[in-house]
Amino acid sequence: MSRRAEIERQIVKLERELSSLPPDQDHAVNAELSLTEYTRYGRQMLVRELGKRGQILLRKSSVLVVGAGGLGCPALLYLSGAGIGKLGIVDHDVVSLSNLPRQTLYSVSAIGMLKVDAAISELRRRNSEIEYVAYPFALTSDEALRVVDGYDVVLDCTDTPMSRYLLGDVTRILNIPLISASALRTEAQLLVLNRSQYASTGPGDAPCYRCVFPTPPSHVDACSDAGILGPVVGTAGLLQALEAIKIIAAAAHPELYGATPGMLLFNSMSDRPFRTIRTRRRQSSCKTCGDNPSITKRTFNEYNYTEFCHISETYPVVTSDTITVSELESVFKNAESDQYYLIDVRDSTQFEICSLANSIHIPLHIFLSEKLTGEQIAMLKDERMNYIICRYGNDSRTAVKWITENLGATQTYNVTGGLAAWSRKIDPEFPEY
Amino acid sequence: MTVPLTVEFSGGLEILFGGERTLNITLRPSDKQASSTIADLVKYLCDERMTDKRKELFVIEEYHVRPGILVLINDADWELEGEEEYVIQSGDQILFASTLHGG
Numbered sequence: 077m078s079r080r081a082e083i084e085r086q087i088v089k090l091e092r093e094l095s096s097l098p099p100d101q102d103h104a105v106n107a108e109l110s111l112t113e114y115t116r117y118g119r120q121m122l123v124r125e126l127g128k129r130g131q132i133l134l135r136k137s138s139v140l141v142v143g144a145g146g147l148g149c150p151a152l153l154y155l156s157g158a159g160i161g162k163l164g165i166v167d168h169d170v171v172s173l174s175n176l177p178r179q180t181l182y183s184v185s186a187i188g189m190l191k192v193d194a195a196i197s198e199l200r201r202r203n204s205e206i207e208y209v210a211y212p213f214a215l216t217s218d219e220a221l222r223v224v225d226g227y228d229v230v231l232d233c234t235d236t237p238m239s240r241y242l243l244g245d246v247t248r249i250l251n252i253p254l255i256s257a258s259a260l261r262t263e264a265q266l267l268v269l270n271r272s273q274y275a276s277t278g279p280g281d282a283p284c285y286r287c288v289f290p291t292p293p294s295h296v297d298a299c300s301d302a303g304i305l306g307p308v309v310g311t312a313g314l315l316q317a318l319e320a321i322k323i324i325a326a327a328a329h330p331e332l333y334g335a336t337p338g339m340l341l342f343n344s345m346s347d348r349p350f351r352t353i354r355t356r357r358r359q360s361s362c363k364t365c366g367d368n369p370s371i372t373k374r375t376f377n378e379y380n381y382t383e384f385c386h387i388s389e390t391y392p393v394v395t396s397d398t399i400t401v402s403e404l405e406s407v408f409k410n411a412e413s414d415q416y417y418l419i420d421v422r423d424s425t426q427f428e429i430c431s432l433a434n435s436i437h438i439p440l441h442i443f444l445s446e447k448l449t450g451e452q453i454a455m456l457k458d459e460r461m462n463y464i465i466c467r468y469g470n471d472s473r474t475a476v477k478w479i480t481e482n483l484g485a486t487q488t489y490n491v492t493g494g495l496a497a498w499s500r501k502i503d504p505e506f507p508e509y
Numbered sequence: 510m511t512v513p514l515t516v517e518f519s520g521g522l523e524i525l526f527g528g529e530r531t532l533n534i535t536l537r538p539s540d541k542q543a544s545s546t547i548a549d550l551v552k553y554l555c556d557e558r559m560t561d562k563r564k565e566l567f568v569i570e571e572y573h574v575r576p577g578i579l580v581l582i583n584d585a586d587w588e589l590e591g592e593e594e595y596v597i598q599s600g601d602q603i604l605f606a607s608t609l610h611g612g
């Protein structure tokens with residue numbers, strides 16, 4: 077037998093032996109701390125608001141983190157560091173290179189792994205005293221009650237309105253505090269829901285997610301389109317971890333804790349970057365926690381979240397005035413360069429990242445705010461073809477529609493799939509960002 | 510009576526208003542009215558200050574703030590102040606914040 081196989085056999089034997097042992101007396105009976113716990117958590121126990129009693133509460137508690145991305149990673153790092161007894165992680169996704177700038181639990185070697193597996197293996201290297209539970213799927217109404225039930229605090233680190241409403245409802249039905257955060261570009265938002273006071277055990281007059289947002293948004297920007305700065309989303313994730321620790325530890329020293337912040341707006345570009353907002357209270361008309369709730373434990377899995385969150389299509393449907401990237405490539409090859417214009421309508425930030433060599437830059441907002449110069453209008457209206465391009469083909473479609481409606485008959489075509497399709501189908505050397 | 514106030518945009522709404530995060534505005538009530546409400550302000554912003562023509566990103570059904578935008582009157586949810594009916598006071602700070610969903 078190889079040395080390696082022998083060690084592995086010994087590990088299996090020892091792990092079996094370990095799992096058959098009762099927990100240390102020290103832990104189970106007195107709820108006292110082990111000597112290594114005094115050393116590991118000593119610095120935070122010195123803080124009066126936590127203290128030893130707070131530390132014991134953290135160890136007895138469980139937190140569910142839904143979404144192991146830009147919010148979930150930093151939150152998990154600090155919850156695990158603080159010694160929360162049990163951490164559940166929900167995420168269906170795998171690690172990709174574009175996650176690495178802000179999803180701090182993942183390294184290059186984790187690319188392609190399930191996020192829950194990569195996260196737990198990294199967290200275990202830092203703190204193996206904690207129980208980690210992996211839920212490698214997207215939360216749907218079928219499993220949500222079963223997964224969420226029993227956790228003391230839930231962190232919403234997801235990125236779609238649908239998952240936010242789902243978690244909002246399920247936590248309110250189960251009476252679990254929900255700490256919801258979101259981020260985009262240079263801004264982040266934090267909401268503590270289902271609790272008004274840190275030390276309270278019930279929602280009281282605190283709103284649920286649906287109280288604050290009774291109607292789903294009619295328009296949503298995603299990080300992959302609008303962008304996100306790592307430290308911005310990281311700040312929001314850390315605030316979530318902090319709020320969870322406060323909610324759990326408050327019972328040890330209720331006299332030191334007051335009201336939760338309700339809602340916090342963080343705008344990293346503002347001269348007043350942190351603002352606390354007075355939110356509305358529980359709404360009697362709320363479908364989940366109002367006087368006549370229609371979303372209850374019994375009806376919950378019949379509720380159609382996909383339909384409820386249907387985002388109205390802001391952009392017009394594709395029309396015949398389109399051209400594919402392959403057709404565009406043959407235009408470049410076969411047509412004389414004075415027979416067409418290639419117009420890139422992305423914003424300046426994106427245009428600076430990369431652009432096709434022969435393109436003319438006119439950002440979409442120049443069209444929509446009617447700031448085209450006479451020269452540009454003449455150019456668009458002359459006999460040459462106009463090929464309009466953007467990142468994915470949506471903004472360019474809006475520009476084509478604007479041109480058709482405002483400049484009359486021109487030879488204007490939308491490049492479907494945009495520069496992303498160009499990278500994938502025509503020129504793999506053209507950067508995808 | 511004219512009312513000076515500050516309007517702020519966040520969560521990407523500033524893009525619809527020429528990239529301005531803060532506007533200092535003086536509202537003049539119409540002839541029939543003695544004062545201006547949030548509803549008047551929203552209409553004024555759409556008609557006079559919006560540079561982007563995609564009105565549906567700010568309002569629905571003419572001049573109602575679309576779902577997904579929080580309206581904050583002096584740092585309080587407008588629901589606490591009477592929503593569209595709230596009568597704007599001199600020096601008020603009104604924030605329109607698009608709710609974020611990224612994570």
Ligand SMILES: [Zn+2]
Nearest residue numbers: 284287362365
């Ligand atoms: Zn509610």
